[in-house]
Amino acid sequence: xxxxxxxxxxxxxxxxxxxxxxxxxxxxxxxxxxxxxxxxxxxxxxxxxxxxxxxxxxxxxxxxxxxxxxxxxxxxxxxxxxxxxxxxxxxxxxxxxxxxxxxxxxxxxxxxxxxxxxxxxxxxxxxxxxxxxxxxxxxxxxxxxxxxxxxxxxxxxxxxxxxxxxxxxxxxxxxxxxxxxxxxxxxxxxxxxxxxxxxxxxxxxxxxxxxxxxxxxxxxxxxxxxxxxxxxxxxxxxxxxxxxxxxxxxxxxxxxxxxxxxxxxxxxxxxxxxxxxxxxxxxxxxxxxxxxxxxxxxxxxxxxxxxxxxxxxxxxxxxxxxxxxxxxxxxxxxxxxxxxxxxxxxxxxxxxxxxxxxxxxxxxxxxxxxxxxxxxxxxxxxxxxxxxxxxxxxxxxxxxxxxxxxxxxxxxxxxxxxxxxxxxxxxxxxxxxxxxxxxxxxxxxxxxxxxxxxxxxxxxxxxxxxxxxxxxxxxxxxxxxxxxxxxxxxxxxxxxxxxxxxxxxxxxxxxxxxxxxxxxxxxxxxxxxxxxxxxxxxxxxxxxxxxxxxxxxxxxxxxxxxxxxxxxxxxxxxxxxxxxxxxxxxxxxxxxxxxxxxxxxxxxxxxxxxxxxxxxxxxxxxxxxxxxxxxxxxxxxxxxxxxxxxxxxxxxxxxxxxxxxxxxxxxxxxxxxxxxxxxxxxxxxxxxxxxxxxxxxxxxxxxxxxxxxxxxxxxxxxxxxxxxxxxxxxxxxxxxxxxxxxxxxxxxxxxxxxxxxxxxxxxxxxxxxxxxxxxxxxxxxxxxxxxxxxxxxxxxxxxxxxxxxxxxxxxxxxxx
RNA sequence: GCCGGGAUGGCGGAACUGGUAGACGCGGCGGACUCAAAAUCCGUUGGUGGAGACAUCGUGAGGGUUCGAGUCCCUCUCCCGGCACCA
Numbered sequence: 001x002x003x004x005x006x007x008x009x010x011x012x013x014x015x016x017x018x019x020x021x022x023x024x025x026x027x028x029x030x031x032x033x034x035x036x037x038x039x040x041x042x043x044x045x046x047x048x049x050x051x052x053x054x055x056x057x058x059x060x061x062x063x064x065x066x067x068x069x070x071x072x073x074x075x076x077x078x079x080x081x082x083x084x085x086x087x088x089x090x091x092x093x094x095x096x097x098x099x100x101x102x103x104x105x106x107x108x109x110x111x112x113x114x115x116x117x118x119x120x121x122x123x124x125x126x127x128x129x130x131x132x133x134x135x136x137x138x139x140x141x142x143x144x145x146x147x148x149x150x151x152x153x154x155x156x157x158x159x160x161x162x163x164x165x166x167x168x169x170x171x172x173x174x175x176x177x178x179x180x181x182x183x184x185x186x187x188x189x190x191x192x193x194x195x196x197x198x199x200x201x202x203x204x205x206x207x208x209x210x211x212x213x214x215x216x217x218x219x220x221x222x223x224x225x226x227x228x229x230x231x232x233x234x235x236x237x238x239x240x241x242x243x244x245x246x247x248x249x250x251x252x253x254x255x256x257x258x259x260x261x262x263x264x265x266x267x268x269x270x271x272x273x274x275x276x277x278x279x280x281x282x283x284x285x286x287x288x289x290x291x292x293x294x295x296x297x298x299x300x301x302x303x304x305x306x307x308x309x310x311x312x313x314x315x316x317x318x319x320x321x322x323x324x325x326x327x328x329x330x331x332x333x334x335x336x337x338x339x340x341x342x343x344x345x346x347x348x349x350x351x352x353x354x355x356x357x358x359x360x361x362x363x364x365x366x367x368x369x370x371x372x373x374x375x376x377x378x379x380x381x382x383x384x385x386x387x388x389x390x391x392x393x394x395x396x397x398x399x400x401x402x403x404x405x406x407x408x409x410x411x412x413x414x415x416x417x418x419x420x421x422x423x424x425x426x427x428x429x430x431x432x433x434x435x436x437x438x439x440x441x442x443x444x445x446x447x448x449x450x451x452x453x454x455x456x457x458x459x460x461x462x463x464x465x466x467x468x469x470x471x472x473x474x475x476x477x478x479x480x481x482x483x484x485x486x487x488x489x490x491x492x493x494x495x496x497x498x499x500x501x502x503x504x505x506x507x508x509x510x511x512x513x514x515x516x517x518x519x520x521x522x523x524x525x526x527x528x529x530x531x532x533x534x535x536x537x538x539x540x541x542x543x544x545x546x547x548x549x550x551x552x553x554x555x556x557x558x559x560x561x562x563x564x565x566x567x568x569x570x571x572x573x574x575x576x577x578x579x580x581x582x583x584x585x586x587x588x589x590x591x592x593x594x595x596x597x598x599x600x601x602x603x604x605x606x607x608x609x610x611x612x613x614x615x616x617x618x619x620x621x622x623x624x625x626x627x628x629x630x631x632x633x634x635x636x637x638x639x640x641x642x643x644x645x646x647x648x649x650x651x652x653x654x655x656x657x658x659x660x661x662x663x664x665x666x667x668x669x670x671x672x673x674x675x676x677x678x679x680x681x682x683x684x685x686x687x688x689x690x691x692x693x694x695x696x697x698x699x700x701x702x703x704x705x706x707x708x709x710x711x712x713x714x715x716x717x718x719x720x721x722x723x724x725x726x727x728x729x730x731x732x733x734x735x736x737x738x739x740x741x742x743x744x745x746x747x748x749x750x751x752x753x754x755x756x757x758x759x760x761x762x763x764x765x766x767x768x769x770x771x772x773x774x775x776x777x778x779x780x781x782x783x784x785x786x787x788x789x790x791x792x793x794x795x796x797x798x799x800x801x802x803x804x805x806x807x808x809x810x811x812x813x814x815x816x
Numbered sequence: 817g818c819c820g821g822g823a824u825g826g827c828g829g830a831a832c833u834g835g836u837a838g839a840c841g842c843g844g845c846g847g848a849c850u851c852a853a854a855a856u857c858c859g860u861u862g863g864u865g866g867a868g869a870c871a872u873c874g875u876g877a878g879g880g881u882u883c884g885a886g887u888c889c890c891u892c893u894c895c896c897g898g899c900a901c902c903a
Contacts (some may be wrong), residue, residue, distance in 0.1 A: 043903050083903065156901070167901040215820055219898075222819050292899050296817040344817090417900095424901065493901070533897055535820075568822095569896080576896090605841070606828055610821095612896070614828055618842050625856095626841080632856095671832090681830065684840035691840090760836045765884040767836055791870080805883060811835050815883045 005631035007595025035071035040530030064720035078125030090460035134451030158186035190423035211563035225416025232409035251395035255359035346374035429491025437478035
């Protein structure tokens with residue numbers, strides 16, 4: 001064995017071994033239980049960044065640990081290859097998106113291999129290839145047949161100068177990123193997937209998903225936003241029209257003092273005819289961005305339409321206002337305003353001098369003063385005629401029954417979740433397989449004509465999609481009647497590709513079907529790891545697609561991911577690493593300087609996976625130093641010659657003590673990696689063991705046997721984290737079999753036994769002494785021994801203890 | 817604005833189910849080795865007082881529950897993620 005640790009040669013040798021033995025290529029014939037370990041696949045942006053290294057290392061450690069525990073582990077890798085950056089590169093540098101993407105993939109694949117991840121590369125997926133997206137197009141046509149997709153108008157960010165649709169991130173301070181023009185909201189026809197048809201199922205199943213973090217489940221619950229309320233029609237005065245609204249607070253109905261409608265609402269459009277001031281305001285409402293955060297934070301403005309509605313209970317006339325915060329696309333495009341009991345309505349009413357009426361009285365003695373804010377809690381009805389004195393539930397039932405009897409309203413479950421708009425007016429994406437025929441309407445492309453291939457040789461200008469200028473792409477004939485027709489030039493949202501790739505890894509080469517039997521063997525994913533930023537959209541869309549695939553008979557499973565780990569970001573100087581901030585650290589340079597193992601070790605040691613990780617160059621040095629120390633430790637042990645077998649019964653106190661630590665550490669590391677995913681504490685525990693071995697000076701035959709067990713255990717325990725150096729060290733320890741094929745070390749319970757333990761002694765909850773007691777000591781004995789301590793006596797004094805709390809094996813608290 | 821999360825020494829973090837605050841690592845300081853430096857090794861390292869034993873303060877801020885709170889509850893501050901066309 002070499003004296004010095006040389007990562008470059010060590011890592012090359014280990015990677016050659018894995019490639020030669022193809023040990024990460026797995027099939028479905030196995031007597032081991034399956035374990036499917038997956039990370040969110042990367043966008044091929046050009047080079048790996050530290051965030052990638054972090055998430056892939058987390059997953060690789062889990063996969064290698066499971067493998068040692070005897071599972072048939074699948075860990076695949078692929079590329080989420082469609083998306084805007086490729087178009088941006090095309091605009092800026094004139095390189096075709098396809099060429100740019102494939103070159104990035106080639107480079108990044110090399111980087112992944114250099115980092116030593118245990119992937120089954122035969123299953124690599126690239127979503128911009130027709131073999132992949134044809135099945136996505138196929139699924140869309142099946143959803144079309146089942147009525148799960150439809151077309152309607154929806155709002156986009158419109159750049160009036162570049163004449164193009166902008167993504168939210170391309171709008172900076174309300175202006176187009178390239179033109180600088182003020183962005184407008186514009187409605188265009190788009191395709192939608194009916195995720196709302198699964199809203200209740202997606203919501204309810206969360207209750208049973210014990211392997212997901214509570215925070216993610218809470219966010220999804222709130223996103224789906226199930227509410228129970230009443231849909232109610234107000235009669236428009238002086239006419240036969242009705243204004244429909246939905247409310248979850250029918251108990252506040254007597255407090256309605258005005259109505260608010262969206263600028264696009266028919267009532268507003270009709271009222272604006274011949275009223276230039278109102279028309280100007282409606283135009284103003286269409287300015288600004290489509291993003292909800294922008295809408296919610298903008299100044300709330302409105303104007304009266306000069307139209308009244310009749311209050312269905314009091315017969316009072318209520319003015320209808322148009323307001324910029326009410327959106328036509330959500331709900332009915334109209335809301336009833338209760339300024340006394342809704343804060344946004346309160347602010348609007350205060351601004352425009354509209355009446356504020358109290359109709360709910362607090363039940364806990366508060367005054368509920370409406371002069372400073374709305375009172376939004378539940379309470380008892382007042383100023384509500386015959387309904388005075390009812391509580392929320394009673395008022396809800398009474399009013400629902402009344403309106404249902406009159407045919408004016410009905411109880412309704414409503415969701416905040418909206419259907420998924422999948423149309424994008426972009427080039428670099430999966431073509432939507434639809435043909436528009438003047439006679440037959442929107443017709444899905446027949447299965448035999450799939451895939452609709454995206455032309456790769458195009459010129460991207462940044463103004464609209466190149467597909468719109470390519471007759472050879474969009475000119476076609478109607479599949480139904482054969483007449484000349486026009487192909488859809490919009491492409492899919494890239495979230496569509498990432499909503500089913502996890503299942504496709506099971507059968508990436510299947511050209512007869514989207515999924516086959518192999519998907520049922522591997523699915524669901526046992527461990528899914530990715531960024532918390534995907535907590536809602538990607539994970540909800542994937543849950544939706546998995547259900548659609550189940551309902552089409554492609555899978556038996558409703559849920560795609562059994563266990564979810566959401567990892568934090570990698571920061572430097574407290575900020576997310578980004579080119580614009582100039583605070584990036586290139587993984588490639590570090591791998592070249594220290595080796596992959598050092599980078600992996602630092603990543604796993606610096607922070608628990610869910611938390612943000614603060615980058616530290618010194619910390620990387622420390623990780624490298626530890627590996628070098630480990631190397632020397634093994635080298636010194638090996639150089640001292642072979643050891644004799646361990647005889648557990650013949651050990652002295654010092655030997656038993658080190659051996660106890662070995663088995664305690666195995667138990668802790670197994671739990672830390674396998675259950676808690678607390679890799680940083682697992683590494684700390686092995687470091688402590690390594691320090692203890694260094695201090696252990698016993699050169700006797702049994703002393704060396706104990707040290708041998710400790711060192712072999714350390715190498716096995718570290719091998720999921722730093723697999724290359726452990727591959728070399730395991731060989732140096734004289735093993736024929738590679739460490740990657742070794743089972744996880746077993747805890748020997750007998751080695752954990754301990755005759756005495758340290759007990760912390762507190763007086764009135766404050767630490768005053770530590771005593772050594774028998775492991776099974778009773779309370780009285782422990783108390784007597786504690787009272788014999790000088791420092792305990794000082795604080796207890798002559799008084800008799802009022803109360804004694806004994807936590808066996810931990811603490812004794814004397815209360816005086 | 818709404819939803820979710822976070823805040824512990826000089827720094828990254830540990831404390832898993834309410835029971836020893838600061839494991840492990842980095843950095844600092846002192847020492848050994850060396851002509852010297854690097855590397856390595858040993859010791860030490862939250863603040864204050866004390867020679868020490870030890871005492872006392874201390875987990876973003878303020879309050880509360882408890883024999884005991886970093887951990888539970890209430891109020892607040894700041895930071896991060898998401899908000900449906902970034903991925």
